Amino acid sequence: MSDSAYTILIAEDDDSIRHALTDVLTASGYEVLALEEGLAAIHAVRERNFDLALLDVAMPGADGFQVLQVMSEERPGTPVIMLTARGEEEDRVQGLKLGADDYIVKPFSIRELLARIEAVLRRSPERPRQLREIRIPGATLDSANRLITFKDGRETSLTAREFEFLTYMATHPNRVITRDELLRRVWDVDPRLTDTRSVEMTVMRLRDKLGAASASPLETLRSQGYRWNSSFVS
Structure with a gap:
């Protein structure tokens, strides 16, 4: 199925x-x-x-x-x-x-x-995504270099996986995205054949890099998955 x-x-x-x-x-x-x-x-x-x-x-x-x-x-x-x-x-x-x-x-x-x-x-x-700008509260993202610049001048770089995860979430806004879907579409693995906390660890690292304000659109929904809430970036 x-x-x-x-x-x-x-x-x-x-x-x-x-x-x-x-x-x-x-x-x-x-x-x-x-x-x-x-x-x-x-x-x-x-x-x-x-x-x-x-x-x-x-x-x-x-x-x-x-x-x-x-x-x-x-x-x-x-x-x-x-x-x-x-x-x-x-x-x-x-x-x-x-x-x-x-x-x-x-x-x-x-x-x-x-x-x-x-x-x-x-x-x-x-397939490479033809992305519009990913909007992050209080920061801008340089997609070509996977570099986030905050309004106070600080910069932080994303790993390839962190960037792919953020991209997938931001291009599917306001929809609950399950861990299994992320493993299939971002990690390219079958969740039935793997036991990994890669998604959870990536979310934790990304929240740490972004900080509370900039990570506010990224919501964790217990027992459901994750959602990119566009109301925080509108």
């Missing part, structure tokens, strides 16, 4: 396909938001993060390419698989140029789609 922390956006105007995808993905352990038109999908993308999006090319309101364009601007690095009844090369090329990770033509096998989703999710943590 897939990691239940993964949230997938489905934007598909065909009721039967949308319902079938919702049922299968939910049964496979994913969280799903299923929408039937493009403008609603654009609104959803602007409101929250997704781990992957399935976008139908032909939809009312806004087509899949328009949703993909907004996703590339608002949520860079989010994996996207395009769904279409049209198999023309021009459509495939346009989708890939706009940043789609994969393209599947209807009618398609559910097993094939699930395999492609799993493959894209496996690849996505390794």
